Amino acid sequence: MFHPFVTDFFSDFVTLLVVLNPVAxxxxxxxxxxxxxxxxxxxxxxxxxxxxxxxxMFFLVAGQFLLQGLGVGLTAFRMAGSLVLxxxxxxxxxxxAHPPPPGATDTxxxxxxxxxxxxxALAGPGTMLTIVVLTDNDRFDWVHQVDTAMALVxxxxxxxxxxxxxxxxxxxxxxAGISILSRVMGLILAALAVEGxxxxxxxxxxxx
Amino acid sequence: MTTNFLTDFITLLVVLNPLGxxxxxxxxxxxxxRAVRNRVAFHAVLIxxxxxIFFLVAGQVLLQALxxxLNTFRLAGSLVLxxxxxxxxxxxVQTPPPTQPDVSPTExxxxxxxxxSIAGPGTMLTVVVLTDKDRFHWAEQGSTALALILVxxxxxxxxxxxxxxxxxxxxAGISILSRVMGLILAAVAMEGxxxxxxxxxxxx
Numbered sequence: 001m002f003h004p005f006v007t008d009f010f011s012d013f014v015t016l017l018v019v020l021n022p023v024a025x026x027x028x029x030x031x032x033x034x035x036x037x038x039x040x041x042x043x044x045x046x047x048x049x050x051x052x053x054x055x056x057m058f059f060l061v062a063g064q065f066l067l068q069g070l071g072v073g074l075t076a077f078r079m080a081g082s083l084v085l086x087x088x089x090x091x092x093x094x095x096x097a098h099p100p101p102p103g104a105t106d107t108x109x110x111x112x113x114x115x116x117x118x119x120x121a122l123a124g125p126g127t128m129l130t131i132v133v134l135t136d137n138d139r140f141d142w143v144h145q146v147d148t149a150m151a152l153v154x155x156x157x158x159x160x161x162x163x164x165x166x167x168x169x170x171x172x173x174x175x176a177g178i179s180i181l182s183r184v185m186g187l188i189l190a191a192l193a194v195e196g197x198x199x200x201x202x203x204x205x206x207x208x
Numbered sequence: 209m210t211t212n213f214l215t216d217f218i219t220l221l222v223v224l225n226p227l228g229x230x231x232x233x234x235x236x237x238x239x240x241x242r243a244v245r246n247r248v249a250f251h252a253v254l255i256x257x258x259x260x261i262f263f264l265v266a267g268q269v270l271l272q273a274l275x276x277x278l279n280t281f282r283l284a285g286s287l288v289l290x291x292x293x294x295x296x297x298x299x300x301v302q303t304p305p306p307t308q309p310d311v312s313p314t315e316x317x318x319x320x321x322x323x324x325s326i327a328g329p330g331t332m333l334t335v336v337v338l339t340d341k342d343r344f345h346w347a348e349q350g351s352t353a354l355a356l357i358l359v360x361x362x363x364x365x366x367x368x369x370x371x372x373x374x375x376x377x378x379x380a381g382i383s384i385l386s387r388v389m390g391l392i393l394a395a396v397a398m399e400g401x402x403x404x405x406x407x408x409x410x411x412x
Contacts, residue, residue: 086284093288093324094295176255176314183323184259187332191276191284198280198408205412 005147012134012151019130020122020155022162027092027182028121029163030173032112038167040109045163047113049156052123056131056152060145063132074133075200075207081125082196088120089193092186122159126196212348216338216355223334224326224359226366228393231386232296232325233367236316238379242371244313249367251317253360256327260335260356264349267336278337279407285329286400292324293397296390326363330400 029048033041059066067077131152135145173181233252237245271281335356339349377385 089284090288090291094291174314176312176318179315179318180255180259180323183319184262187285187288187324187329188270188276190288191271191281194284194287195276195280202412 005143008144009147009151012148013154015130015134016127016151016155017158019127020159022159025117025121025159026162026166026169027178027185029117029166030169030178031182032117033166034178036109041167042164044109044113044117045160045166047110048117048122048163049160051114051118052127052159053153053156055118055123056127056156057149059128060131060135060149060152063128064135064137067132074129075203077125077132078129078196079200079204081129082193082200084120084125085196086190086193088116088124089186089190092189093183122156126192213351213355216352217358219334219338220331220355220359221362223330224363226359226363228389229321229325229363230366230370230373231382231389232320233370234373234377234382235386236321238382240313245371246368248313248317248321249364249370251314252321252326252367253364255314255317255322256331256363257357257360259322259327260331260360261353263332264335264339264353264356267332268339268341271336278333279404279411281329281336282333282400283404283408285333286397286404288324288329289400290394290397292320292328293390293394296393297387326360330396 029045033044036044067074131148134140134148137145140148233249237248240248271278335352338344338352344352
């Protein structure tokens with residue numbers, strides 16, 4: 001019914017949106033920007049999206065060569081990525097979602113956008129892996145890879161819109177609400193990370 | 209219906225373990241006056257109820273949509289519980305540091321009382337399993353919700369009665385109680401990890 005270009009685009013878009021999971025990234029964004037005014041907050045959101053896009057495009061184009069060049073299999077990459085994700089999820093559960101201590105007021109908006117919003121929240125190991133898998137050079141021609149890149153742009157645009165709306169949510173949720181959301185999401189993220197570790201262990205064992 | 213309710217009630221009571229929350233509550237509210245302490249207790253129970261009802265209604269759908277199996281969720285949850293238990297054993301009893309006097313009662317109620325202590329991973333998992341949408345219709349799920357309310361009311365009562373215990377136990381007593389309970393919680397967490405790892409291995 002639809003041209004394969006359209007259906008591929010849609011399936012890539014949904015996959016990327018699920019992996020990027022903008023709503024789950026809200027608590028991280030809110031916690032990082034709790035003490036900033038709304039203009040700076042929007043700038044942090046913009047920077048985070050631009051940086052994520054750059055990192056992910058790099059992996060889209062060069063990720064597979066890089067991993068092959070280093071002799072790292074996709075399974076090993078996924079396992080390492082899931083471990084990073086698990087540790088990040090644990091910090092979401094256990095850390096106090098307080099604004100940065102007064103000693104660290106000199107972190108610029110750009111630095112906050114890089115860590116932890118762009119890396120590892122948005123352009124995290126899970127997203128990088130998904131990008132590399134979706135554009136596997138042995139299976140997809142360049143038209144399809146451009147298709148995936150367009151889906152990535154749209155998914156990141158939605159992440160940006162969610163972060164823009166976050167400013168409104170700050171007033172509604174308060175710090176306690178953000179804290180609850182962050183911890184519940186952290187638990188779900190931890191489960192996703194363990195799932196990734198199990199899946200990669202399984203394919204390790206099968207490939208023996 | 210009645211036996212179902214009783215089974216759910218006892219299961220939730222064992223998992224929630226109201227007495228086990230005492231040391232955490234005492235440690236969190238050290239140095240607070242009585243009225244504030246009661247407010248922390250009330251907020252913690254209310255927030256826990258909200259989180260657990262959310263998992264009762266939407267937990268299964270959420271986990272299925274994300275492709276996370278119940279065993280995986282249990283493994284991850286047990287890991288979180290183990291880390292929390294270790295912090296109970298090794299950390300010094302936390303008094304709010306002087307740089308952060310603005311920690312509101314609600315925030316203390318959220319962490320570490322509601323999450324991960326009362327509405328912890330174990331409780332969430334239990335609620336999801338007890339209301340498995342493939343096995344129970346909505347009336348049974350309602351009875352599970354009622355059992356949950358009753359158990360949470362018990363948790364609240366224990367925390368209310370904790371207030372006189374503060375004078376009796378002092379900081380040293382709370383510290384000892386907290387560490388012993390931490391060790392028991394660590395054992396419960398290990399049990400959960402072993403059970404879920406075994407279940408996952410069997411599926412291989």
